[in-house]
Amino acid sequence: MSSAETNAGAGAIDGRTTEEIDALAKGGRTNIIGFVMRLVARLPFLFIAGRLYGPDTLGTFARAVLFVEVASLLATFGLKRGLALAIAESDRPHVQIVWDCLVVAAIASGFASAILLLLPDLMYHGSAPTLLERLLPCIIVAGAWSDIMLAALAYRRNIQATVTARAIIEPWTISIAAGLLYPIARHDGLVIAYMLSMVAALLASFVPFVRSYGAPAGWRLHIGRTVALIRRNAPLAGADALEWGTRNVDRSILFLMFEPRIVGIYWMAQQVASIPGKLKTSFDPILGPVITSSLARGDTASVASQVRQVGFWILAAQTGLALMGSIPGEAVMGTVGPQFVAGTAALAFLLLAEAAASTGAVCESALVYIARVQNMAISIGMLLFQVGLSYALIYAMQALGWPVAYQAAGPAAALFVSVTLTSVIKSNYLARLLRARVAGWRLPMLWAILAAGAVGAAFTALPPEYEWVELAIGEPAIAVVYLFVLYRLAFKPEDRALFRRMPDGVTLPAVGLRASSEGHG
Template identity: 50%
Template sequence: MSEPDNPVHPRTLGSGSAAAASGEDGQDIAALAKGGRTNFFGFLLRLAARIPFLFIAGRLYGAEELGRFASALVVIELTALMCSMGEKRGLAQRLANSEARPANTVFDAILLATIFGTLAALFFWFVPAPMFPSGEYSLIDQMLVLAIPAYALTEIVLAAQAYRYDIATTVRARAIVEPWAISIGAGAFYFIAPEDGLSLAYILSIYAGLLTGLWPFLRTYGLPKAWTPQLRAMGKMTMRALPLATADAIEWGTRRIDIFILGLFAAPAAVGVYYVAQQVASLPQKLKTSFEPILGPVITKNLKTNNYGAIARQLCQVGFWILAAQAGIALALGIPGEAVMGLVGPNFVGGTAALAFLLMAEVVAATAVVSEAALVYMARVRNLWISIATIGFQAALTVGIMLAVEAYAWPEAYKAAGAGLALMIALGTASLVKAWLLGRLLGHRINNWRWALVYATAPAVAVGYAATFLPEWLELLIGIPAILATYGFVIWHRGFGPEDRVLFRKNIAGGEEAAEAS
């Protein structure tokens, strides 16, 4: 495979050009901050909705049923992501470079996703074994395949809205409608179809999210005009999208292949416990999505003008924001880990070690996340090979740990912890490699680390350790806010400079204030 169009060569901005670009760079930082701030509010809403779902799923359905459900979702969501043809990030570049009517460009992607999603759904309807490795499923469980085309279409319409800097639609769909629909649905369907409630609730949530995204999308773009599907052009589009689609699927798969492998080596109940730990740990991972929709348009705009210095500054800036927030949340959820897992049910406390490793994995992955945001446009094939190597390394490491646990007859809980450890090592390695590659391409170093993170972590750990001596309900009610408050106070005063605090300013639509902050 060859590299994509727009080959990139290292370039260092001169002082004059840097000064000329500073105002525009400040506007980009302001746009990133505004989009991230909007989606961070969505993260808080998603957190509020995720906890009821985990509580309902753990207490009503139990670890075994949750494990079967989790195994099916790995296949469903991975397939749907592939069917979206990488348009979650690739659509921004196609819209920026296309002279066609924007609605026509988006509907090309919608048609392809519909075709591939429908074919995939038909395949798994007749061959359901990959979704249910335990061999236990019902007719309604099979209907999960209906979510594949809807999930893929949702990715595309939300990416189209993000290109217009409309992040609020993503927040409504992903942070309000989908999580609350699955939480309410799981509770209601338990009394109607207790063995199939989770599957029905998931299908409901995916289609509710799609409708939430479609309405503003049609108002923004309208319907296509003078649009005729061109099979040859669509074939070229498919081939060009494959590296990006595969990279997206692999990046997503690194957070799911552990569940798949665990399902092969452990009982469904152990998979269910690990799934809950993963859902809790994925909360800080959602922070990257606070900036991901807006990073694409900003990066593609600067690539058109070869403004590599601005890209490096923006990625380092956003990378630190993500890293700082993820570290704080990881501390708040990890230190009282037993109480957090016990909230779902007493049978889930054994997943505390897995939760700790998964939370650390999200922290070390922050650099890879921001680096890949640019690599998918600048070196998509090399980025793809790094991603393939990462998931291969993770899979081999996970399998090795599973075999070791069985060989030494260690407790079943060690398998879940080992899967989290393998993910942490793999993502940390990927961060180092991708940051190094992007630094070479841009001619500027990519580094999100600041020593202020250590200064903020130390007192937060002390406060959290003291909170573990409280009763569990007080540990959650008082300990988590105390950890966040301590960490936040120190990181604000020791780690955040004027350019960082732009994230918390509301009136920064790209004016003078944004330029000054940059």
């Protein structure tokens, strides 16, 4: 590489990339606030679901929601991440392109809903669903449309709408509804509460979307354009489906191998562990446009810097949350009900898996744009590996006569191994493509983990009657020690962008692959 090229690259990194990192930090700060709000709002639902409805009802509910979630994800057809690219590559008004995407989602949702309405036994195997439970698939379109509208708002740098819809409206609606419905609808209260939360989230997405984009004046349904959009986003849809499958195939295996009570206990552990995972997905709308902008100008060094930076932020946060949730795991699971303590081992593996998966998930944010087929091949291979390992662990523990609670943790352990290997493979592959390091891991994180682990071990050594101390004092102590060591030893100047206020003029740089002449409304 010539000296001129080197200097040019350095300028890009020192100038534009610094601006982009600041933009990511600004969006990340909003998302972290949203995460905390989501955590506060989600805990009441978990407590209500565990204490009132119990693991048997939760197991049936978890199976039904599993099908709705995957259908809603597939119905978006990868457009949560592909929307920025679709807008950037067209000179049409933004609102018309978004409505093209909404039509695709509506068609896919209609097909999925029809199948599940005609075959309710897929969702409620072995149980007799009520009329309202049978209508659960009708809510699929609400989740898909909400995701696309929020992605459209994120393209215009409105992350607050996502925080409001996903961290406030949705979790508080399901929490309040589940509590109020329990005395009058114990059998289907959770399903009704879930449907109400999806409708509320859709309304919370629709209102700011209309305010920002307005009515789709002059828009007409165009079959050829719709088909082209579906074809273009098929790889992204496949990547989304595979990522979802990686995180939920364990639940599917449990449905086949264990009774609903065991599934309900595992689902509760999964819900607790999945909260940290929202940190990564909340960065998608802001990270995708920045990556596509850097790729458009051929600045692979900037892409590597963005992936590495966001990867560190997410990995550091999820590792801290994994320590807080897994070290006093019995106390955490016991909070939602004593019968859920059996899910402690599963919780530990699931929390570790969320942290281990973060690097691969962030790398995928770039791979889906520059190596879609290869990324999908890696995901398919690792998903098959995870399924095989899950069954192998379950059968091995059954042969050894281990308790059912340990057998049920087998899929969680397989998930941890699988996502760890996936992160290693995808980060190394992306690093080779970009010719720069992309992994967010830093050695000083190890000292923070060891320090926090020592503090946590001291609290868990207390007698059982002091379990409340583990939660009331031990949890904050683990967090404080971990963050203190991390901040002192692992943080760099660019990391501190998360904690400083940006000037009002700092926004996302060029969003998408090509500047659009349309205003931001």
